[in-house]
Amino acid sequence: MRAVVLDNHGLRLDTDYPSPQAAPGEVLIRVLRAGICETDLQLIAGYMAFRGVLGHEFVGVAESGRYRGQRVVGEINCSCRQCEYCQAGLGRHCPNRSVLGILNHDGAFADLIAVPEANLHLVPESLSDETAVFNEPLAAAFEIPEQLDLSGYRRAVVLGDGRLGNLCAQVIARSGCDLTVIGKHRAKLALLERLGIATELLGNVEPRREADLVVDCTGSPTGLETALGLVRPRGTIVMKTTVAAEHASSLAPLVIDEITLVGSRCGPFDKALAALAAGDIDVQPLVSGTYALDDALEALHRAQAGSVLKLQLVVRQ
């Protein structure tokens, strides 16, 4: 089969990669469409030392199992279902887990991917493939209200106007708080303004320490320092940014101002699907381009440009 493979020789499109075998409990999914994420770019840059097929945002058709012949999306953490974390309902933190396209498990930039059947969610008929691919990153945005009661925050800032920043902003805006997105790109900020969300250019922002909540979606090791300049004493910063680079900043302000910093990763697929089905989240304007799988390397190259939002790979029409 075709697959976008990252190995010791670098990144390549392999047209004769061995098809995955479904392990016990797994189902093969014929991929329809996949999305390129910042994490894919980080993996290519060396993060997690991943080797294998890239890709973890996808929609496809189940080849077997209870969703056979139907469109599904899949949670990316493949947990052991037996350890202390799995028993406590925290399978996304299972220490024995593999992660689709990220850790010890081939991903979705391929004709086929093997996914635990327990990870699958049926896609409502009303959702296009283009929209359904957004479910994985949108679920990550919905992790924020899983961790925090957003009704307790009056003034919120999302740092970063990229793919994840946009989705987090749309999720947080639903809570009715006074939200501002701060970013570097006028065109990306304009998309948010069209949704009625206030925005500011990063270059115009002075440290003002008045936000009750700051969500760092910058993807940059400097995001935390910017967040510390905007959050009020006793406020909360949510970190969505995973970068391999070191944060080189003093954390003394975090102690002096008694800030709470909350790491936040993958989230609930069911809540994201429900919001997409209800039309509550506007993802279509985020698509900056669509490529055939055969042109995946070109797409991954273009995804590194600052002007780009979401690029998708069409694997099968």
Added chain:
Amino acid sequence: MRAVVLDNHGLRLDTDYPSPQAAPGEVLIRVLRAGICETDLQLIAGYMAFRGVLGHEFVGVAESGRYRGQRVVGEINCSCRQCEYCQAGLGRHCPNRSVLGILNHDGAFADLIAVPEANLHLVPESLSDETAVFNEPLAAAFEIPEQLDLSGYRRAVVLGDGRLGNLCAQVIARSGCDLTVIGKHRAKLALLERLGIATELLGNVEPRREADLVVDCTGSPTGLETALGLVRPRGTIVMKTTVAAEHASSLAPLVIDEITLVGSRCGPFDKALAALAAGDIDVQPLVSGTYALDDALEALHRAQAGSVLKLQLVVRQ
């Protein structure tokens, strides 16, 4: 009067420093005894660019006001009592505040210190001067149960066997959780063992990611990285360490494991005094030495030695 002064020429004992004037709402305190804190050493090293009289842990006798002639301890944050934070009961975060011996306010390594009367707490007769001086750092330890419900944490680790680590450990041990203090100094760890608190030498510790709560009292920029190696996914790290140095570590593990990091600074004087009066906290073994104020520079030099716990300055017998 005598005062330990830090200015652009460095640190000196001034025997003819001008006595403080009590501003409206302030009371002069004749200092009996003061404690040397890690923050004093940081200030001497350049932290906060402080200029003035050092010292913020003290017991003294009020010269006027409702505690006139009685022994008092004083909270260190001098807040405006008018701003949004003060109105919300968060005067310790007042953006207009000065801080005794730390920020725009002369401190307690002197014959006299001016303190807002509202900051004063009467010292119970039963407490010695030596014990009462511990109230300020002990209050900082009691800030942890102000911020977190400790009954929710089963396995706790305190990183650091110094002055603050010891006090935080004694406070956390009261919650009944399974507590281990990890430090570098056998003699300091032995003090904790005598209180029935389990300890480990840092050199023997492997990352094990199983603690529900880790409290960083290392005073070192590497403390956070050690804490991230010990806390479980979805666990909590409390940062008590304020250092001017930069933390150079990737925060990706914080995001991946969805760790909550809570900055923690000054705490409730009343709860600390009550615990000292009840004999619940054992501070006497922490005193490594006592110096006359006239020998303060020698004491501040000795306080930098790794083997020392608390040094106190006797200002007036």
